[in-house]
Each structure stands twice: as C-alpha cells, then as structure tokens.
Amino acid sequence: MTVMPAVDLPTGELSLAGFRIGVTADRRAGDLIEAFERRGASILHAPALKIAPVAEDLPLFEDTRAIIAARPDYAIVTTAYGLRRWCEAADAAGVGDSLLDVLGEAKIYVRGPKARGAVRALSLTDVGISVDETTASLVNMMLGLELHGKTVAVQLHGHTDYRQLERLRRAGAQVLTVTPYRWVKPIGPDALPRLIETVCAGGLDVLTFTSAPAVDAVLSTASEMGCLDAFVRALTGRVTAAVVGPVTAQPLVDVGVSPLVPERYRMGALIRLVGEYLGQHRVLQYPSAFGPIELRGKNLRINGNPVELAPAPMSLFRALIEANGAVLSREQLVGVLADGTGEHALDMTISRLRKSLPDARLVATVIKRGYRLQL
Numbered sequence: 001m002t003v004m005p006a007v008d009l010p011t012g013e014l015s016l017a018g019f020r021i022g023v024t025a026d027r028r029a030g031d032l033i034e035a036f037e038r039r040g041a042s043i044l045h046a047p048a049l050k051i052a053p054v055a056e057d058l059p060l061f062e063d064t065r066a067i068i069a070a071r072p073d074y075a076i077v078t079t080a081y082g083l084r085r086w087c088e089a090a091d092a093a094g095v096g097d098s099l100l101d102v103l104g105e106a107k108i109y110v111r112g113p114k115a116r117g118a119v120r121a122l123s124l125t126d127v128g129i130s131v132d133e134t135t136a137s138l139v140n141m142m143l144g145l146e147l148h149g150k151t152v153a154v155q156l157h158g159h160t161d162y163r164q165l166e167r168l169r170r171a172g173a174q175v176l177t178v179t180p181y182r183w184v185k186p187i188g189p190d191a192l193p194r195l196i197e198t199v200c201a202g203g204l205d206v207l208t209f210t211s212a213p214a215v216d217a218v219l220s221t222a223s224e225m226g227c228l229d230a231f232v233r234a235l236t237g238r239v240t241a242a243v244v245g246p247v248t249a250q251p252l253v254d255v256g257v258s259p260l261v262p263e264r265y266r267m268g269a270l271i272r273l274v275g276e277y278l279g280q281h282r283v284l285q286y287p288s289a290f291g292p293i294e295l296r297g298k299n300l301r302i303n304g305n306p307v308e309l310a311p312a313p314m315s316l317f318r319a320l321i322e323a324n325g326a327v328l329s330r331e332q333l334v335g336v337l338a339d340g341t342g343e344h345a346l347d348m349t350i351s352r353l354r355k356s357l358p359d360a361r362l363v364a365t366v367i368k369r370g371y372r373l374q375l
Contacts, residue, residue, distance in 0.1 A: 018299030
C-alpha cells in the first residue's frame with residue numbers, strides 16, 4: 001500500500017471537476033459524497049455493507065451480559081463509534097449502568113485518539129494507547145503484562161483480527177469479545193454489481209473504502225460475478241483504490257492491490273488525499289500545435305476551450321495524449337477500445353474523435369505505423 005503524506009496545495013489544485021469517484025461506504029457515506037461533490041467530482045455510490053440495527057442484534061446483548069458477569073481485568077476499546085453503540089445497546093437492554101461499572105473497574109487500552117475521547121466522554125480512564133492505531137500494537141503492549149488467569153474484554157469493530165485474539169489466549173488470558181456493529185448486505189436494489197462493472201471498464205478514477213469488511217464484500221461479489229481478476233487488474237491500472245487506514249487496506253494488499261492510505265487514518269485525511277493524488281497524477285497537460293491541452297478526468301480543454309468527447313473517442317484521446325507524441329499502432333488503439341471491437345470500430349472512433357476536436361489535424365495519421373497527436 002502507498003502511505004501518502006499531506007501536501008499543501010493551492011485550493012484550485014484540489015478541484016475534482018471531471019473526475020468520477022466510487023464510494024462503497026454506508027455509515028457516513030453522506031459526508032464523504034458531499035465532500036467530493038463540493039469539489040466538483042461525480043459520484044457512483046454502492047454501499048457494500050450496512051450496519052445491522054441494534055434491536056436485531058441479539059448476539060450483542062448476549063455478549064454484553066457475559067462481559068458484565070465476567071468483570072474483566074482489562075478491556076480493549078478499538079473504535080469510538082463501537083463504544084458508543086455498545087453503551088446504547090446496553091442501555092436498551094437495561095444494563096447500561098452495569099456495563100459502565102464493569103468498564104470503570106477494568107484497565108482500559110484504546111486503539112486511537114477517537115477511542116480515547118469516547119472513553120473519557122463516559123468519565124472512564126484509559127491506561128494505554130496504540131502507537132500506530134492498530135490492535136496488534138495494543139496486544140504487543142499487553143503481552144508485557146501478566147495475563148495468565150486474567151480476563152480481557154475486546155470490543156471488535158466489524159473486522160475480527162483472530163490472530164491478535166489468539167495471541168492474548170496463548171498468553172493465558174480468557175478473551176471475551178463483543179461486536180457492537182455487525183455488517184449485513186444492504187436491503188433493496190443492489191448497486192454493487194454496477195459499481196464493479198464500472199471499475200472493470202475503467203469508468204472510475206478512484207474507488208474509496210472505509211472498512212475492511214466492505215473490501216471483503218466487494219471482492220467476494222466480484223468473484224461471484226466471475227470478474228475478480230478483471231476487477232483487481234483495474235485497481236492496479238486505470239482505477240486507483242483509496243482507503244481510510246491500513247486495516248482497511250489489508251484485504252486489497254492481499255490480492256495484489258496497493259491502495260492509497262493517508263498518514264492520519266481519518267475520513268477528512270482520505271478526502272484530502274484523493275484530491276491531492278488526482279491533482280498531481282491524473283491531470284494531463286501538454287502543449288500542442290493547436291494550443292495547450294488539459295485533460296482532467298473526463299474534462300478536456302484545448303486552448304482553454306472545453307471539448308466534449310463520447311466515451312470511446314475519449315479513451316483513444318487519453319491513450320494518445322499519454323503517449324506524449326509517440327506513435328500508437330492500430331493494434332494498440334484497438335486494445336484501448338471496449339472488448340469485441342476491431343479495425344472497423346477503430347476507424348469509426350478515430351473519425352468521431354477528429355470531428356469532435358477543434359482541428360482534426362490534432363490526430364495525425366502516420367502511414368503504415370498508426371496515429372499520434374500533433375504536440
């Protein structure tokens with residue numbers, strides 16, 4: 001994965017006009033979409049998973065009662081949202097005060113600043129915080145303690161890290177877990193297959209993820225559709241994956257995708273990172289014999305004037321501009337077009353492209369070799 005440091009850019013360079021971004025989040029999707037749209041991006045939203053309603057989550061109530069009965073020596077709090085939801089569920093079950101009493105007696109370790117803030121908002125105190133906001137580093141800290149015969153309650157966050165739980169058990173601890181939010185498939189029309197098909201066709205610039213379970217759900221759906229290989233190829237090529245943190249990144253890394261990861265594992269940092277990345281790496285600017293060319297996502301300007309291109313001509317033009325004046329063979333350009341096209345389709349698309357440009361001579365024919373831009 002690629003961890004990107006913050007970069008101070010002028011406001012104009014953070015414009016996302018012309019870019020199309022995929023959003024797989026359910027919770028807080030509105031915040032993410034609004035932030036991208038405010039910067040000019042178009043959005044394709046397909047929630048991969050949603051959080052099950054508390055009232056329907058019987059295992060949550062059972063696990064909470066078990067933890068209260070066990071009165072654990074230690075508690076690990078991984079997310080602020082998870083802790084708040086846990087307390088809300090306990091209140092709904094009539095055991096909210098008992099849960100707070102038990103947590104007040106336990107030594108609490110937190111995974112990050114937001115989790116620490118949630119703990120302290122409940123007038124509780126933590127005794128340790130992860131150095132890198134991961135459960136693994138918390139467990140590393142706790143393994144320095146005498147855990148044999150002790151009980152550790154772990155608030156999970158929708159993606160169970162079984163390896164860390166097993167490390168605690170091997171140290172002699174009794175480990176009890178609670179999952180305050182469980183992921184289920186969204187009810188209603190499933191937009192996810194359409195998003196996956198769009199990614200495979202290179203129709204997005206960036207695909208965002210905010211949870212590891214959502215990544216797993218998307219990969220699983222792509223596999224069920226028979227296009228997992230094409231989906232992964234797209235995410236290692238034309239489409240860039242961006243995630244909120246390393247835990248979310250791991251399922252992508254496991255299949256060979258290196259996503260963008262902000263230095264600070266926050267939604268705001270992810271939004272800014274996407275803007276910075278697209279501004280730095282996906283805005284193509286070249287001089288030409290007919291004026292400067294700027295291609296920003298789907299937005300094309302030649303000599304300062306907007307030029308509208310249909311998807312197929314745009315694909316060819318993008319390939320030609322990325323070639324930076326080099327000749328692309330007919331075979332190479334046929335490969336740029338959608339599957340099932342051939343020489344005739346290429347001729348038709350070249351013709352449509354030239355008719356759409358301010359000067360058809362911008363796309364030059366190189367006899368017996370192919371085509372290039374007159375840069």
